[in-house]
Amino acid sequence: MMVLLGHYLGQLFGHTTQRVNYHLGYPVNICYDHYATLAPLLQFHLNNCGDPFLQNTVDFHSKDFEVAVLDWFAQLWEIEKDQYWGYVTNGGTEGNLHGILLGRELLPGGEYYMHQKTLTTQFSKLQECTEWIQKQSTHQ
Structure with a gap:
């Protein structure tokens, strides 16, 4: 099974490496200049389910970062702290x-x-x- 998985992942990597040269950015941005900074977090499956402003029983999340992103946009648009809500999709x-x-x-x-x-x-x-x-x- 591991051999098949390795083979499949190798094919997928080869295909995506080839196709990236023809990708215009929709539906996602392929310019990952920040990947090295975020790479250490890829080993974790963070669970941000639910309202980012409320605490829940799951403590393996990045909700503080999510709220910081929302705060950044609220400040950009000059929205008062108690006048916005949202989450990062x-x-x-x-x-x-x-x-x-x-x-x-x-x-x-x-x-x-x-x-x-x-x-x-x-x-x-x-x-x-x-x-x-x-x-x-x-x-x-």
Whole structure:
């Protein structure tokens, strides 16, 4: 099994090394000038689940760093400490899905516009949110 894994990882490394020259940066940035600084942390599986501003039972996380990132943006946009909330996502799709969730909660009668080629994941999440809103409406 280990031989197959090593072979597969070697192929994957070769493929990605070749393809990086043709990558324009979407959906992620490939300019990792900071990788050496972050490399020591890659040996840990940090769990940042839940609200970054609240303590939880999991103490193997980087929530202090996450809050520092949020603080940095709040300061940039001149937002008072008690006037913002958020979390750092793993990517754009997660951020978009969280936006759909917030829209569902804050604007239940609102409309959602998207391109017909929008990610299937986002469309299915939108359907779930819409079904949830319809169920809530019928129970009132």
